[in-house]
Amino acid sequence: MNIDHDRRFDLTRVRWLAPLLRSRWPVVLGRAVTLAGFVFTILAGLLGTPIGGRNFAIIFVWIAWWTVLKLILMPVAGRSWCSVCPIPATSEWLQQGGILQRGKGVGLKLRWPRRLRGQWLQLGGFAVMGLFSAVLLTRPSATGGILLALLLGATGIGLVFERRAFCRHLCPIGGYIGWYEQLAPVAVRVRDRDVCRGCVEKACYQNCQWGIFPAALKDSFDCGMCMACIQTCPRDNMALWARSPSRESEEAARGEGAARRLDRAWFGLFMLACAPVYAAVMLGPWGSLTEAAYAIGTVAWLRYALAFLTITLGVGPGLFWLAARLGWLLGGRSGSAKRGAIHLSYALSPVGLAAWIAFTMSFAFANLSYVWPVISDPLGMGWNLLGTADWAWHPYLMNVTPLLQVVVLAGSLLWAALEVRRIATSRQALPVLAYASLLTAGMLWLLI
Amino acid sequence: MNRLKMPGTPWLILLLAALTAMLVPVPRTYAPQDRVFRVDASQFSFNPGVLAVNPGDRVTLELRSTDVVHGLYLDGYGLSVVADPGQTATLTFVADRPGSFRFRCSVPCGDIHPFMLGRLRVGPNWLLIRAMALIAITVVWSLVTGVTTKPRTQVAIV
Structure with missing residues (x-):
């Protein structure tokens, strides 16, 4: 059994799961599928029938995807959706100058303004979406339009600011999933903090699209579970853990959790x-x-x-x-x-x-x-x-x-x-x- | 008091209280009656939106559509009826399942058709009443026993 002294189960040691977590292909392929579906959804919303109950955009976004997200993905797999979310895909590929290999890339790569950090903008975005929810959920053109706006917005933000600034500070769904991530039974964390203390490469940080330092993670609010840190750590010191859903509150109670x-x-x-x-x-x-x-x-x-x-x-x-x-x-x-x-x-x-x-x-x-x-x-x-x-x-x-x-x-x-x-x-x-x-x-x- | 300090005793008390709340029998003695409701359906609401009957009542719903074709599907009973514009369609059944059930438009009638809903209450909503008891039991149990998961701390307050 891969249960450590801290009552966590190391999923990265599971024989059949390990290759999937250590390879970039599952995320790349998953994102290719979701991006194709996303583009098709936008086209269906904008060009398909205006009858909501007959349109792919309405049914697959608000009934199929939204349901799977809330009933299965969030309670079982935390922020896993964010790893294959198509919305930041184009900006990420432009930033890194390729889909698989890292090149020079394009974009200004500015730091996100300090005064705009936090979840306030995500809260505002969710509130605005809430005001129009009855239309968004029923009118295909509205759903197609908001998805297109999210795609263009994420791409534009990605060309100006570094890494996943859109996901971390603007995406309303990202904020929503991130808040309930604290209850997720899985999380990416370091195996042994002492090993990281001697690390000079910081490959996990260099490769983290979310701009966080995975070795120091105390909560997963800003971890998109892309597994890049697991794949690039030269000391094999990052892992995906199965844990108690109360884990983060336990750590907070011990004074070891995130602020x-x-x-x-x-x-x-x-x-x-x-x-x-x-x-x-x-x-x-x-x-x-x-x-x-x-x-x-x-x-x-x-x-x-x-x-x-x-x-x-x-x-x-x-x-x-x-x-x-x-x-x-x-x-x-x-x-x-x-x-x-x-x-x-x-x-x-x-x-x-x-x-x-x-x-x-x-x-x-x-x-x-x-x-x-x-x-x-x-x-x-x-x-x-x-x-x-x-x-x-x-x-x-x-x-x-x-x-x-x-x-x-x-x-x-x-x-x-x-x-x-x-x-x-x-x-x-x-x-x-x-x-x-x-x-x-x-x-x-x-x-x- | 020593018994209460046995590990697991508070959880056993909670379990027994919860089972009692959910399973205790309730009186169900009603004289069946014939009840007729005329329900107007128009984009995107039923009028009246809430109907109340007693268990065992013979219920007749006269669904009248005032604009486009509307349907009425009754959750829990699996019954449905469709009314053409300006016409009245009738659905008769015995309300033999107590509880609270949504009825919904079953024919796409416009953008917010999925939200065209109403309620049929058959007797008191005992599931809701039992659930309320469950909530009260949970809170009182938590306050009285002080049971929590470890580690316990006052870090947030002090």
């Missing part, structure tokens, strides 16, 4: 507040609310936009901060209230991830059967390539979905409670757990 930051805490609280809003708009029985979210530019939409931003950026995080502050007061005002609140916000991340998973279950299982006709007729041109074009819509797993959602949401609350109690006394924890319970209860009321 816990306000921008990330706010991002997490924003994501936590977004889930019930989306559930109400997209899964609730309130047609006027859904129509308001869709009718961009109308007075109803402006009211919706104002309410969305107020709830997700103000009310949700604000209530949490009040709860954390109350806990600080009940706990005898010991320590820093701000620092305590930031740590407690990280502890609630299981509730946020579960809220998104539960929301996705309701949305995806009901609409998954749209995939089959679209495979045969991706542009809505009347084709029947695989003979599935006439397969009727039928929702899946509707009988068991509510029970699954109860298990996921209640289980995540228990997980969050264990994390909160790790860092807070019962008096300090009470208001924050009340806030988490309120959110969980709200999600359940909206979903089941």
Whole structure:
């Protein structure tokens, strides 16, 4: 067994997996496939049928990919999607002057401005996408347009700034995946820190497209799991580890983890507040609310936009901060209230991830059967390539979905409670757990 | 008190409390009635959007489409009906499955067709009530027992 003294399992030592992790080809081929699919999706969105339920762009981005990302990739494999994400592919190839081999490359390779670092821009990007989500999720041209904008934006940013500046500081999806990465059961980490102390080549840093120093990784927020460090370390000292999903909070509790930051805490609280809003708009029985979210530019939409931003950026995080502050007061005002609140916000991340998973279950299982006709007729041109074009819509797993959602949401609350109690006394924890319970209860009321 | 200090005892208490919350029988005595609902379907909502009946009721849904072709598919029951513009289509069934079920438009009717949804409540939503009990049990258990995963620290607060 490859379990080290720190209860991690070294996946790089698994015989059948090791060649895949040590070769550049899986990532290169994976990215070639996703890039081809991405370009096709953009074309389908812009040139295919305007009927969302019949268009490849809508069905494969918002039902197939978005579902796989939230229900499988993020809980099981963390940021693995980022390793094959097609959006930064062209900028990366231009920067390094080739797909496989490194050449001179093009671009200014400037450092990202210090004042623009952190997750604030990603938060803003996700909020803007949220304002237009009802249109993005249903109108093919809007989906094609936003994907094209992301591709061009990443390429433009990559020609000006060094490495994955777009992914680290601008990509809303990158921020979203990055926040919940702390709960991932896999991570790239160094084997033995002492070995790195004598290293002068720093090949891991030289080859890291994300511009981080893998040997010093304490969290994986900015690690795209491209495995370049594993492949280039001359001392074979980098590895992919299977670990406890609570690993990063355990390390933080020991004082060994990465610094816990306000921008990330706010991002997490924003994501936590977004889930019930989306559930109400997209899964609730309130047609006027859904129509308001869709009718961009109308007075109803402006009211919706104002309410969305107020709830997700103000009310949700604000209530949490009040709860954390109350806990600080009940706990005898010991320590820093701000620092305590930031740590407690990280502890609630299981509730946020579960809220998104539960929301996705309701949305995806009901609409998954749209995939089959679209495979045969991706542009809505009347084709029947695989003979599935006439397969009727039928929702899946509707009988068991509510029970699954109860298990996921209640289980995540228990997980969050264990994390909160790790860092807070019962008096300090009470208001924050009340806030988490309120959110969980709200999600359940909206979903089941 | 010594028993409570045995390793695993708090987890056993939580498990028993959770199982009780999820499995305790609930009274279900209702006199079946005939209920008729007229539901207007228009892009992109049902009116009324929420229907409530008792378990065992014989339910008739009169679906009237006011603009384009709409359908109504009832989750959990797997029943559906389609109404042409200006026409009324009828679906009759016995509400023999208690709980809360979405009904949704089953015929693509426009851009936000996937979000055209309503709710049928058949008796109290016991799954939701049980889930709420589960939440309360979890929080109270956590506060009272103080169980956490190691290492325990006050690093965030002090």
